Amino acid sequence: MKFEENNKLSAILNRLFKPYEERVPVVDKIMTAMLAHGIIEERSDIVNDHIAFRTLGVPHLGVSSFEKIFLHYGYEKRDYFHFEGKKLNAWWYSPPSEEYPRIFISELRVGDLSPNAQEIIHSYTSFLTRDPVDSLNLDNVEEVGHFFEKSLWELPTYEDYYQLNRESEYAAWVIYNRYYLNHYTISVHALPRGYNTLEQFNDFLESLGVKLNDAGGKIKKSPDGMLLQSSTVADKVEATFANGKTTMIPGSYLEFAERRPLPEFQHLPQNELKREHLRDGFETGNADKIFESTFSTQTER
Ligand code: OOG
Numbered sequence: 464m465k466f467e468e469n470n471k472l473s474a475i476l477n478r479l480f481k482p483y484e485e486r487v488p489v490v491d492k493i494m495t496a497m498l499a500h501g502i503i504e505e506r507s508d509i510v511n512d513h514i515a516f517r518t519l520g521v522p523h524l525g526v527s528s529f530e531k532i533f534l535h536y537g538y539e540k541r542d543y544f545h546f547e548g549k550k551l552n553a554w555w556y557s558p559p560s561e562e563y564p565r566i567f568i569s570e571l572r573v574g575d576l577s578p579n580a581q582e583i584i585h586s587y588t589s590f591l592t593r594d595p596v597d598s599l600n601l602d603n604v605e606e607v608g609h610f611f612e613k614s615l616w617e618l619p620t621y622e623d624y625y626q627l628n629r630e631s632e633y634a635a636w637v638i639y640n641r642y643y644l645n646h647y648t649i650s651v652h653a654l655p656r657g658y659n660t661l662e663q664f665n666d667f668l669e670s671l672g673v674k675l676n677d678a679g680g681k682i683k684k685s686p687d688g689m690l691l692q693s694s695t696v697a698d699k700v701e702a703t704f705a706n707g708k709t710t711m712i713p714g715s716y717l718e719f720a721e722r723r724p725l726p727e728f729q730h731l732p733q734n735e736l737k738r739e740h741l742r743d744g745f746e747t748g749n750a751d752k753i754f755e756s757t758f759s760t761q762t763e764r
Pocket residue numbers: 515516517567569645692718745746749750751753754755
């Protein structure tokens with residue numbers, strides 16, 4: 464029973480990565496270069512630290528709806544984070560077993576937006592009179608896989624997208640990109656020596672011409688010094704709006720994380736370090752800047 468569930472979870476995750484890799488060409492560019500430089504022997508050598516999704520905090524949607532998918536597969540809800548300036552809530556989830564990524568799910572605090580922005584969002588979401596996840600067969604891999612890319616609301620007009628974008632770039636991102644995977648994350652500490660610190664890996668990325676998010680500095684470091692993160696700036700996707708207008712808008716990105724050993728395990732040799740010896744969880748100050756990977760301050764720089 465457990466094994467069966469784990470297989471389905473792997474299938475769902477694989478299913479998620481397909482459209483993600485098409486929408487984020489920098490992923491293939493980086494993987495190809497990692498193979499060419501012998502950093503990995505095959506793509507499956509990469510350890511995925513975590514994946515992330517964005518949602519709208521309105522009735523029947525938001526984290527309390529979306530999380531049901533992963534709670535069903537044995538994920539456990541962990542710490543809460545609040546991002547006051549960006550008007551976001553977030554939680555992280557630990558996986559049912561080590562080989563699976565952590566999950567970070569955020570939600571827009573829609574009630575904190577201006578009446579005009581709230582009205583725009585509700586004009587799309589108020590048709591939902593029940594939680595769409597409740598009518599999903601969560602054991603059906605294809606149905607769940609499709610759910611991440613299908614639309615739960617009408618295609619936005621360019622005007623609505625643009626108005627939302629002026630007030631909350633996160634809101635505009637979700638109204639168009641919905642539940643497409645926002646990013647996945649390469650565990651840098653799991654790479655071979657020479658590439659296993661974020662500083663070294665960022666240098667490698669920049670030697671390939673990859674543009675990194677520099678909000679608050681390219682390396683975001685937790686106050687305890689044990690969680691370091693960096694990310695690409697979002698690749699653009701061609702958006703077609705309700706009135707037929709098309710334009711390029713920020714899509715998804717790729718993140719990199721270096722987790723250092725906890726003080727009590729710092730004496731362990733590198734090859735004995737397992738996930739349970741390393742700094743776990745997330746960090747508000749880091750996350751606050753990572754969100755900006757899809758913001759125009761980064762994508763237009
Ligand atoms: C998530 C940003 C935060 C992290 O690892 O702290 C994050 C997002 O952009 O939706 O990914």
